Amino acid sequence: MRLAIAFCGVCLAFSALAGDPAREQAYADAIQQQPAIGEAIWLQTGEGGRFLALFVDAEKSANEQVVIILHDADGHPDQQPLIRELRTVLPRHRWASLAIQLPLREAGAALEDYYPLVGEADARIQAAIDHAIKIGAKQIAMVGYGIGAAMAAARLSRNPANVVAFAAISLPVPDSSQAGVQTLSFVKNINLPLLDVYAEADWPDVTETAAKRRVAGKENPVYRQIRIDGDDHAYRQNYPLLVKRVYSWLATTIMENQQ
Template identity: 25%
Template sequence: MKKFTALHHAIIALLSLSTNTALFAEESQAAPGSTTTPQQNTPAQTTPTQNTKEYIIPKPQVSRIDALKTSLTIRRLDHQIQTLEANAEPFLALYRPSLTSSTQGCVIMLHSDNEHPDWPDAIAPLRDAMPEHSWCTLSLEVPDIIKRAEPVKITAATAENTSSPKELPNQTLVFARIQATIDYAKAQGVEQFTFLGYGTGASYALAFLAANKDAGKALTLIDIESPPNLSDYEVAQQIRQIAQPILDYYVDKTGNDQFSVWRKQAANQRTDKIGDLVQVNALPDRVTGKNSKQLLIQRVRGFLKQNTSQINQLKSLPSAKKGLFYESPINN
């Protein structure tokens, strides 16, 4: 009888321990500070699932263009904003008409990589100044080449991309945007065009005129830079396809700029040309400080004046009304 009683007590102790362990586990899963006891939970109640995190991929160019629109609106210049379309995709262009009674033509402007159509280094001063000298300006949005918000993807070189890397990044889209910009200007009555590019934008302007030989009367390259998939030599060789006069305004920081040498050689190798390549080392202009932008404007204005068809803007003086200069007789 004693043996049975001892065994009975041992079984009861094990059952009690198992029950307490289960209750402890259930209490440990309850939310901290909760007043709900384990006995109040029912099988129908479920623990809420954790919300899935949404990772927002930053879009620097979109943010940059939105900030530009906001800035222009604050400055009451939002009337310059034009939303054009190319390849079924909208893009921004900034339009300023000639501020004189006649228009010489329009300067199509392309900014450098990771910038915008009103970038202060070169595009903005020229965009604002040229209308005062009878040129309208159209500065268009160029898609980013290097996506700073995306990881760099390194791919193995193939025969295709090493033997023929002749096309610029996004070239088809950029060319379509340039053509859409030209079409817009033509709708405003503009007949003569010149192209101006800054940094990598100069490479696009160069390539577009090389592929569309009758699209413009002149080309201005400002601190031209090659895109990542093209060498300086390959970019320079495209000058051989351009007959129009070219202003090559660049900064020679080393005193031996091989890229500028290749551009000059390519220009000399042209067999069919209607204008020269004018190279200007911008370094002396840059060291003048605040006057450097004004000197850039003078360089571009003078180049276009000498190398494009100029409309005669001489006007006859208005006939003077003598009443403005002579006193009328007094009747007594």
């Protein structure tokens, strides 16, 4: 596997509560020992944090469209089946993919332990956007999954600069007072095209809040919600269908907004 080191500076401050660099490195080592699917690169935040990302060139374009992919809690940028499917299939449909490693907590950490890492994730998202622009991206989209979707929503509600669309997969609405996971407020404030996809048997804080998310997004004329029937949060049954929904929506949304 080719290993290119890219450094992207950012000026954003992030949470003092850091993740688990040792777990991130273990994932990075395992990923780089596997046969190449794309290119492993290292990005860096303005605070000096270095993290792995996996880049796949678009097959039918000059990488002018780049999608940044954010994995779920306790995951990594080549997590199977969904993240790998997204990052390898979207490039067949004109979108180069940049799947990034989000901050992790220790093994066995509860979901709520990830909430304070939103600030650290924000710095990584900025580094990914900077890198996409550096390689010539004219349009940047985001696809987030689970906690990755919540982290993307937090970012885009505050700063949507340089992002043209956001697909949120299994976007949770935690019962928490922590500022970083006020999902309904984030959805209400996002004016970008927003695809809200969830599974029929998803996490309770996804399925039970679907109607609330629709209400939060009602002022956004380009908000759409889709339920994937016959599957749960892992999407092991219908992940090809889910990925098709994402690239079809991106193609339609970008085309309509260019007219």
